[in-house]
Amino acid sequence: MRRRGVGIAAVKNKGITGNKFKSKGSELAEDQLSQMSKQLESFQNNLQEFASKHKNDIRRNAEFRQHFQQMCATIGVDPLASSKGFWSEMLGVGDYYYELGVQIAEVGMATSHRNGGIMNLEELRKRVMKSRGSRSGDVSKDDILQAIKRLRILGSGFTLIPIPGGGHIVQSVPGELTLDHTIVLQQAEETGYLKKSQLVNKLGWDPHRADIAMEQLVKESMAWVDTQSAETQYWFPGLFNTRADIAKS
Structure with a gap:
């Protein structure tokens, strides 16, 4: 028995059905987008209420401030992006990081003659804390990193050099370091000094x-050169991370 071909009516009906599915799909997509927009708006409102209620904690507590930033990041809100606008007026956090950036730059300039413009992140944090005074509240490493990121936007010469296993070295003076220079600093970070034989034998x-x-x-x-040992040692004053060294400055 010979099968009949698909008729014109069947083709039209199939096309109509396909259009209906597309229309329904678009309708569902619009409903989902509308619901997501409402949820996002609700989340933003709740976030603003939370920020208003915990304003002092956000400004004074470094750990609380970091968690707050993470909450904001989940909905694409950057309360630190500008020194103007809602978040700055409510919290002053935009101004906080610009102010912290200025203090970091001041520490960098004040110590560059001793360390050549490089410093362990933790030492930089302690020096900034000392310059701010005890009444200004704690400053975390994350706060320092956030402020440096904003300084880099201004082309101020600040560079973050990652250390294997975590941590950073901060370069506070303009100038490009080669990959070899970066590796040397990473190798010297733990002890504050290095011998040429370490680079030859280890690397x-x-x-x-x-x-x-x-x-x-x-x-x-x-780096400073010390020729008093059997093998020349290269000391990096910017990587000395002791309380005594900070207190002397």
């Missing part, structure tokens, strides 16, 4: 390569 560098990297860091005053 497999050619001695000439190690010499070039160290000479440039010495030239930029980021």
Whole structure:
């Protein structure tokens, strides 16, 4: 028995059905988008109420402030993006990070003659805390990182050098460090000093390569040379992370 081909009516009916599915799909998508918008608006309102209620905690408590920023990030709100607007007027957090950025820059300039413009993040945090005074509230490492990110937007020369295993070294003076320079700083971060043999034996560098990297860091005053030991040592004053060193400045 010969099968009949699909008729024109069937094709039309199939097209109509397809259009209905598309229309219904668009309708459902619009409903979902509307519901999501309402939920987002509700979340933003609740966030504003929360911020208003805990304003003092957000400004004074570093850990609380970090959690608040994470809450804001979930809905794409950046309360630190501008020193003007709702969040700044309510919390002053925009101004807080700009003010902190200025203090970080001041510490960087005040210590650059000693450390060549590089400093362990924790040491920078302690120095900023000391300059602010005890009544200004705690400052976390995350606060320092947030402020530096805003300084970098201004082209101020601040650079963050990540350390394997966590942490950062902060470069507070303009100037490009090569990959070799960055590796040297990362290797010296734990002890504050380095020998050329460490680069040769641990990293497999050619001695000439190690010499070039160290000479440039010495030239930029980021490293000091100590020839009193059996092997020359290169000390990085910006990586000394002791309370005694901070108290002397």
